[in-house]
Amino acid sequence: MKKHIYIYSPSSAVRDKAAFKRGVKRLQALGHEVELDEAVLATHQRFAGDDATRLAAIARAAASGADVALISRGGYGLTRILDQIPYKAVAKAIDRGTEFVGLSDFTAFQSALLAKTGAVTWAGPAIGEDFGAEAGADDIMEACFDDLLGGQGEGTGWRMPARDSADLPAFRSIHDAVLWGGNLCVLTSLLATPWFPAIDKGVLFLEDVNEHPYRVERMLDQLRHAGVLGRQKAIVLGQFTGIRKVPHDRGFGMQAVVTRLRGLIKPPVLTGLPFGHVPTKVLLPVGAKVEVAADGRNVFMVWGHRHPHPH
Amino acid sequence: MKKHIYIYSPSSAVRDKAAFKRGVKRLQALGHEVELDEAVLATHQRFAGDDATRLAAIARAAASGADVALISRGGYGLTRILDQIPYKAVAKAIDRGTEFVGLSDFTAFQSALLAKTGAVTWAGPAIGEDFGAEAGADDIMEACFDDLLGGQGEGTGWRMPARDSADLPAFRSIHDAVLWGGNLCVLTSLLATPWFPAIDKGVLFLEDVNEHPYRVERMLDQLRHAGVLGRQKAIVLGQFTGIRKVPHDRGFGMQAVVTRLRGLIKPPVLTGLPFGHVPTKVLLPVGAKVEVAADGRNVFMVWGHRHPHPH
Numbered sequence: 352m353k354k355h356i357y358i359y360s361p362s363s364a365v366r367d368k369a370a371f372k373r374g375v376k377r378l379q380a381l382g383h384e385v386e387l388d389e390a391v392l393a394t395h396q397r398f399a400g401d402d403a404t405r406l407a408a409i410a411r412a413a414a415s416g417a418d419v420a421l422i423s424r425g426g427y428g429l430t431r432i433l434d435q436i437p438y439k440a441v442a443k444a445i446d447r448g449t450e451f452v453g454l455s456d457f458t459a460f461q462s463a464l465l466a467k468t469g470a471v472t473w474a475g476p477a478i479g480e481d482f483g484a485e486a487g488a489d490d491i492m493e494a495c496f497d498d499l500l501g502g503q504g505e506g507t508g509w510r511m512p513a514r515d516s517a518d519l520p521a522f523r524s525i526h527d528a529v530l531w532g533g534n535l536c537v538l539t540s541l542l543a544t545p546w547f548p549a550i551d552k553g554v555l556f557l558e559d560v561n562e563h564p565y566r567v568e569r570m571l572d573q574l575r576h577a578g579v580l581g582r583q584k585a586i587v588l589g590q591f592t593g594i595r596k597v598p599h600d601r602g603f604g605m606q607a608v609v610t611r612l613r614g615l616i617k618p619p620v621l622t623g624l625p626f627g628h629v630p631t632k633v634l635l636p637v638g639a640k641v642e643v644a645a646d647g648r649n650v651f652m653v654w655g656h657r658h659p660h661p662h
Numbered sequence: 663m664k665k666h667i668y669i670y671s672p673s674s675a676v677r678d679k680a681a682f683k684r685g686v687k688r689l690q691a692l693g694h695e696v697e698l699d700e701a702v703l704a705t706h707q708r709f710a711g712d713d714a715t716r717l718a719a720i721a722r723a724a725a726s727g728a729d730v731a732l733i734s735r736g737g738y739g740l741t742r743i744l745d746q747i748p749y750k751a752v753a754k755a756i757d758r759g760t761e762f763v764g765l766s767d768f769t770a771f772q773s774a775l776l777a778k779t780g781a782v783t784w785a786g787p788a789i790g791e792d793f794g795a796e797a798g799a800d801d802i803m804e805a806c807f808d809d810l811l812g813g814q815g816e817g818t819g820w821r822m823p824a825r826d827s828a829d830l831p832a833f834r835s836i837h838d839a840v841l842w843g844g845n846l847c848v849l850t851s852l853l854a855t856p857w858f859p860a861i862d863k864g865v866l867f868l869e870d871v872n873e874h875p876y877r878v879e880r881m882l883d884q885l886r887h888a889g890v891l892g893r894q895k896a897i898v899l900g901q902f903t904g905i906r907k908v909p910h911d912r913g914f915g916m917q918a919v920v921t922r923l924r925g926l927i928k929p930p931v932l933t934g935l936p937f938g939h940v941p942t943k944v945l946l947p948v949g950a951k952v953e954v955a956a957d958g959r960n961v962f963m964v965w966g967h968r969h970p971h972p973h
Contacts, residue, residue, distance in 0.1 A: 396914035544887035576855035603707035
């Protein structure tokens with residue numbers, strides 16, 4: 352089905368224009384109408400235009416009437432403008448059927464929008480790194496994106512790494528929990544601000560890239576000490592990539608971080624979610640109610656409603 | 663004057679033992695009695711012993727009766743154990759005259775102690791990187807350390823970089839403000855937890871190392887959005903070192919971060935404080951009342967009381 356996809360740049364400037372063009376062509380080849388925001392390739396310092404330019408781009412994406420508003424890339428820029436984003440206009444656009452999709456720095460936008468309006472957005476691909484990947488767009492990512500476009504695909508499933516499933520005997524299933532989260536570093540950077548979602552009894556998913564396990568642990572500890580982790584029904588860890596181990600670690604790595612965390616909080620800590628800075632990523636409805644069930648190493652996550660807020 | 667200096671390891675494992683030994687010898691050469699904690703060279707993963715070992719080391723430092731309890735090094739480890747540190751015992755040791763000195767990861771200890779007890783500690787050197795520096799210990803650092811040992815040295819002064827002084831016409835002087843802060847990344851990692859000091863109308867000093875300016879800005883924005891920066895009488899930026907610029911920055915650097923921050927908050931943002939991950943560092947009383955005055959590019963900071971909490 353042909354859909355209208357609006358591409359804009361709320362964060363860092365697009366530097367890899369070849370990947371960007373490949374991504375646009377890929378979406379066109381899939382039969383879609385791709386509309387580029389007028390500032391999608393703007394640059395100011397490391398940003399895709401100055402703050403006013405990127406705020407205007409967000410407003411144009413909300414006014415586009417597109418089926419999907421897709422970010423060109425993540426990077427950095429949204430935390431600078433969280434006090435000026437037109438949240439109500441974005442929430443209205445979502446009510447009218449525009450799905451906002453992105454990841455990484457976009458976690459700031461998604462979390463703030465959730466905190467301010469309850470509107471649901473999608474943790475998912477970006478145009479350049481995903482649809483424009485040099486090796487070609489990932490099949491699973493594209494299938495999930497297609498499900499979103501078609502109004503299908505009401506859930507996802509994955510297999511936890513063998514080493515992570517043994518100590519989860521008590522976990523069976525979770526109902527009626529709000530799914531939220533995204534990039535750990537970006538989400539943590541919202542703590543104590545008006546844009547951190549106040550969600551209890553939710554399912555918090557987290558991923559990160561290029562963060563040493565000691566920094567991942569420090570961020571998880573901050574969320575834990577702030578009471579956030581203990582209040583959730585489950586913590587779901589996605590992909591933590593780009594980790595450079597050093598000799599100083601002496602066995603301290605993500606496995607040690609996960610094992611320790613499980614001993615410190617009551618909610619189950621599931622792992623292996625296929626989401627993060629990796630080609631194979633599912634799309635996840637941030638702010639939607641989900642059910643989660645585990646059968647040994649197999650985890651299933653189901654969402655019933657695309658728009659839990661009033662129409 | 664011969665003083666009793668107790669050296670312990672609350673954070674990362676000491677890996678550069680040559681620097682550690684040089685540091686000990688330097689303090690001995692200055693005439694001091696150096697006592698090494700039994701676990702000062704312990705190792706567990708990347709830590710100086712497991713959590714229980716480092717907690718016991720802190721308790722021994724508090725019970726040592728030393729004139730100064732000095733960390734071997736920073737790194738990572740204190741945020742893991744903030745819920746178990748014997749704060750009252752440390753505060754009592756400080757009341758009895760033991761000065762706790764350190765930096766970097768130690769900011770977590772200093773901030774939590776300030777939040778829990780109001781006790782004053784010193785942002786200052788570590789044994790390995792400072793007293794054991796291969797090029798020899800820095801003269802100014804040693805003079806400041808000597809002032810602390812002698813009960814002298816009730817202030818410090820520095821010259822702001824020329825580019826940073828022009829836009830500070832309104833700033834004259836600040837009185838009766840609590841000095842607090844330290845490492846920006848470590849301090850920010852305490853936001854929303856019980857260990858973040860609730861200090862209004864203070865003087866907040868910040869430094870960091872190996873953090874790109876975009877990450878520095880994101881952390882400053884978090885503090886700003888949390889209301890912390892606007893509540894202070896002044897923000898004092900120390901040394902931000904180890905920054906690797908990349909072509910993607912296109913003019914975005916620390917100067918842009920400082921200029922933008924000055925446009926967003928009311929308190930003056932002073933720069934150039936000789937403190938951070940640099941050899942030439944002053945010692946600063948975290949939790950003490952200070953006065954700050956500026957005369958053009960020259961800044962003076964004076965602290966009147968070493969122990970503002972009751973004896």
